[in-house]
Amino acid sequence: MIHDERSPAIEMRGIGKRFGATAANADVDFVARFGEVHALVGENGAGKSTLMSILAGLYRPDAGTLAIGGRPVRLRSPREAIGLGVGMVYQHFMLVEPFTVAENVLLGQERAGPWLETGAVERELRELGERYGLAVDPRAPVWTLSVGEQQRVEILRLLHRGAKILILDEPTAVLTPQEAAGLVRTLRGLAADGFCIVFISHKLDEVLAVADRVTVLRRGRVVGSVAAAESDRRSLARLMVGRELASLVERPAEEPHEAVATGEPVLELAGLRAEGDAGRPALAGIDLAVRAGETVGVAGVAGNGQRELAETITGLRRASGGRVRIGGADATNRSPGEIARAGVAHVPEDRLADGLIGGMDLAGNAILRRYRRPPLARGPFVVARAVAAFADRLLKEHGVAAPGRRTRLGTLSGGNQQKLLLGRELAGEPRLIVAVHPTRGVDVGATEAIHALLRAQRERGAATLLISEDLDELLALADRIAVLFEGRVMGIVPAAGADPERLGLLMAGVDGGGVAPVRRVAVAGG
Ligand SMILES: Nc1ncnc2c1ncn2[C@@H]1O[C@H](COP(=O)(O)OP(=O)(O)OP(=O)(O)O)[C@@H](O)[C@H]1O
Ligand SMILES: [Mg+2]
Structure with missing residues (x-):
């Protein structure tokens, strides 16, 4: 050299x-x-x-x-x-x-x-x-x-x-x-x-x-x-x-949480199919349900359909077959706006492409999802004071480090953009949360905060589909983990006591043999 x-x-x-x-x-x-x-x-x-x-x-x-x-x-x-x-x-x-x-x-x-x-x-x-x-x-x-x-x-x-x-x-x-x-x-x-x-x-x-x-x-x-x-x-x-x-x-301090009695299915996927960007099949018939109060993790090596799964549920990609039901109603191929109004929060993989607008200020980004509804809007008018208060509260509650609500979003550091996005999506008490890599690019302190937020949503009764490549994150937050391989669900395992090696095999497309889709048994207790 x-x-x-x-x-x-x-x-x-x-x-x-x-x-x-x-x-x-x-x-x-x-x-x-x-x-x-x-x-x-x-x-x-x-x-x-x-x-x-x-x-x-x-x-x-x-x-x-x-x-x-x-x-x-x-x-x-x-x-x-x-x-x-x-x-x-x-x-x-x-x-x-x-x-x-x-x-x-x-x-x-x-x-x-x-x-x-x-x-x-x-x-x-x-x-x-x-x-x-x-x-x-x-x-x-x-x-x-x-x-x-x-x-x-x-x-x-x-x-x-x-x-x-x-x-x-x-x-x-x-x-x-x-x-x-x-x-x-x-x-x-x-x-x-x-x-x-x-x-x-x-x-x-x-x-x-x-x-x-x-x-x-x-x-x-x-x-x-x-x-x-x-x-x-x-x-x-x-x-x-x-x-x-x-x-x-101490690690892992994020002990698997107690099972709460899970409720009605909020998200139901039946034979869901979709094509990838290159026109190849990305989802090859997905059957999966997420109940109220339940977090279902989706594990898999990137490129096995995770992104397409989130996009198809949230209206950003067309389903070419099968059905999506949200809260019991058909939601297949609805627009992203309709899906959002059905109570679905989306934390997308690429926040600047699908979630936030870099050239707009923080207040504008904070209200993107709800500016048509009271109290932020009265009739056709946006109420400036309500918007300011809402944005300020969001920034404060989620520890978004920024000079103020007038700051342009594009000037925020990556992790602070993510905090704002999460705060906005979870503010509406969604009944379904589709979160893709929610802590990517986020520092250790904020990761802790985001995990706490997602846990609180689960306890409140939200259904969560959590797509992540971080097995530790899935094991800490999920009740069940579904493993995707080449657009199919290879297996679904309870997160409590899940064997990382077995998950790794499923992720590699090796069927563990007789892995039944088991639902976690609710355990009462202190
Ligand atoms: N072009 C810019 N205009 C205005 N402020 C900026 C700009 N670039 C960075 N900042 C601000 O400077 C500070 C440092 O940002 P920087 O992106 O260097 O942080 P970072 O350590 O890389 O954070 P992260 O881990 O989130 O990526 C932040 O407060 C950010 O909002
Ligand atoms: Mg940075």
């Missing part, structure tokens, strides 16, 4: 960055070396993405200095940053779907056009892929790739451009546990070859497994930088939030 191992790759000193009244970064010192994986952690809104966007040339700091590979620099664009060997993988990928992997890698590079050099690039990509465990077919069009594969393309593209410092902003939030483990191996391999990796994540176990050092931000400031080997979940969480977190003290 070109660089001396252990020499400073990144030296940020006294970095300050304000957005209006918000100090996103204040007097931040951040130093990372070649040959190490350096994790950056902190609560939602702590300033992680801002700091790394400065390093990647996207934002200019208001104060402080920056050196890369020992040389002081002043970055004016991401292009300059990449020229100096700094590349960032954002959460929203920037790939061109109809183009192949190799064409995407060539795009924007100053070499000749793709038609001339794809052969050479394909070879280089295969080599890089083999070396770092980033296998992906260079000739595959990007739209045919899974999210995990697209992320590999993003990393390959930066490596191909000569990046020596790689920044990954919550890369595992969109990955299955298996893919996340693969990425961890890749990053360790890159560090061993002398790269400097900056890794942002809310999953502290993962941080401790991959990182050499961990720097903790709180409210825009560095509150500690520690060797991963000398740290643990608890001490990191305490640094992040400045207090002890109940759920981290």
Whole structure:
């Protein structure tokens, strides 16, 4: 490798960055070396993405200095940053779907056009892929790739451009546990070859497994930088939030809850079929019921129909066969508005595509679902004061860190957007909640709060369909877990005492044999 191992790759000193009244970064010192994986952690809104966007040339700091590979620099664009060997993988990928992997890698590079050099690039990509465990077919069009594969393309593209410092902003939030483990191996391999990796994540176990050092931000400031080997979940969480977190003290503290007597079926799916985006069958006949007061978890490796299941129930995708019943009434192929009015809350997988409007302010986003109803509306008029009060209460109750209800949603950190969305969806006392990855990108404290919210909804009697890739989350919240594989329910098991290994087999499409759809027996008691 070109660089001396252990020499400073990144030296940020006294970095300050304000957005209006918000100090996103204040007097931040951040130093990372070649040959190490350096994790950056902190609560939602702590300033992680801002700091790394400065390093990647996207934002200019208001104060402080920056050196890369020992040389002081002043970055004016991401292009300059990449020229100096700094590349960032954002959460929203920037790939061109109809183009192949190799064409995407060539795009924007100053070499000749793709038609001339794809052969050479394909070879280089295969080599890089083999070396770092980033296998992906260079000739595959990007739209045919899974999210995990697209992320590999993003990393390959930066490596191909000569990046020596790689920044990954919550890369595992969109990955299955298996893919996340693969990425961890890749990053360790890159560090061993002398790269400097900056890794942002809310999953502290993962941080401790991959990182050499961990720097903790709180409210825009560095509150500690520690060797991963000398740290643990608890001490990191305490640094992040400045207090002890109940759920981290002993694990698993989220004991399976008592069964409550479940009521009438609220959601009933019978032979439900739907097609995926590529026109392939995504749901191949789903039979499933969720009762009042019951949480049914849906487990599975991403891409086995989870997204389509949520979309078909909530009116965002057409059912091509079978039926959806909500509260006993037929709701097949109704519009999203009609489904919402039937008392269905939806926490979508992609909050900025299906749930929130980035260009609108927080108050507008808070009332998106209910602006036509009293008390927010009187006849055709929206009552401004009621809206303001409703929005303020939502922000406060759900701990959304933001200057105020007039703030543009797009300027909120990812986790704070999610908190707002959840607060809004659960505010209407829904009878059915369809929640897809509700804690994705959310910090440990807020995850705890969201779990508490979902538990309270269950106790209130809401039926919940909880789609998650986090088995711990499913085991903590669900009464029963349905495993999806290739658009079918492979099996349904009670969450209490569920064997993760058995779930893993079902997720891989192996029928455990004689797994009857058992409903949890209600147990009375204290
Ligand atoms: N473009 C912007 N305009 C206004 N405010 C912004 C902008 N970008 C970030 N902020 C604010 O700066 C603060 C830090 O945000 P940042 O996105 O860096 O946090 P984060 O640590 O990455 O959080 P998360 O874990 O939720 O992703 C937040 O209060 C956020 O609302
Ligand atoms: Mg962020």
